[in-house]
Amino acid sequence: MTEQTLGAPDRDVVLLERVAEVSANLRREVEKRIVGQHHVVEGLLTALLANGHALLVGVPGLAKTLLVSTVAEALDLEFSRVQFTPDLMPTDITGTEVIEEDRSTGRRVFRFVKGPIFANIVLADEINRTPPKTQAALLQAMQERAVTAAGQTYKLDAPFFVLATQNPIEQEGTYPLPEAQLDRFMMELRIGYPSREEEEQIAMTTTGDDRPTVSSVVTASELVELQHLVRRVPVAPSLVAYAVRLVRATRPDDAEAPALTRQYASWGAGPRASQYLVLGAKARAAARGDALPSLDDVRAVAPAVLAHRVVLNFEAEADGRTTRDVIAELIENSRSWT
Structure with missing residues (x-):
């Protein structure tokens, strides 16, 4: 390095x-x-x-x-x-x-x-x-x-x-x-x-009888x-733009929200989620000694960052969809953005 x-x-x-x-x-x-x-x-x-x-x-x-x-x-x-x-x-x-x-x-x-x-x-x-x-x-x-x-x-x-x-x-x-x-x-x-x-x-x-010493x-x-x-740790503007777009994709009232979100989500994640996606990507990259976070780092932390911030509606429950399922599909679809 x-x-x-x-x-x-x-x-x-x-x-x-x-x-x-x-x-x-x-x-x-x-x-x-x-x-x-x-x-x-x-x-x-x-x-x-x-x-x-x-x-x-x-x-x-x-x-x-x-x-x-x-x-x-x-x-x-x-x-x-x-x-x-x-x-x-x-x-x-x-x-x-x-x-x-x-x-x-x-x-x-x-x-x-x-x-x-x-x-x-x-x-x-x-x-x-x-x-x-x-x-x-x-x-x-x-x-x-x-x-x-x-x-x-x-x-x-x-x-x-x-x-x-x-x-x-x-x-x-x-x-x-x-x-x-x-x-x-x-x-x-x-x-x-x-x-x-x-x-x-x-x-x-x-x-x-043994208890390991930490x-x-x-x-x-x-x-x-x-x-x-x-x-x-520096991040590229494109990574920040990707993280923000992914968060906004969870909001059903957003003009660019995908059909999946409009169908199943009642509420999406707020701006704090965008901050944590970027920070999480930085931390994950630093943990392996890398000074440049990647989009894969954002995608890796996204399920844990978004899971408790997205609220699904009754239609999602009727169709057997969980929050993690919907977020995973959004992340997979987001690969076509780059």
């Missing part, structure tokens, strides 16, 4: 190589505890490098929580876990004020006790099991990396990620996430069942530096 390829100083060339090294090391450390699920690990890595949040959707027992905690351990980041329940209150997440008495003066003062949101990686476990008012406690933190309590705003330490899990098959006693909150997640990552060989390996390796591959400060490097 040359400086001319990156179009940046020597320091950026070194950092780009470091991104590829960290990415490879992170995959290796995660594989010590997680069998398979390579596309989910890749998606998490892309979101982390792009400084985005991720929603992990899968049935119970697929190691969603273990995956997140292992990633946090490998990244040497402060990790907190919040088990979302119907009785959880917003202050249980953000923190609350308590009264303290100064023993020397007898004066009572309020002191803010920080909640679990004040960490580098926050696991929001089963996020759809808590009412909307508690889910909303994450909105400011996810968008602005800050928390406002009792009229005072507290900045969250960087890096900051919300990695949420959700069970797609159990809907009793759950509260669907509002569209505004879904849009704050960069990616929705679907975790499926392992293959037969993978499940045999899981049963073999997890029923013994080593740290990068510090918090260095990860922030790598995230800034990802943003400096």
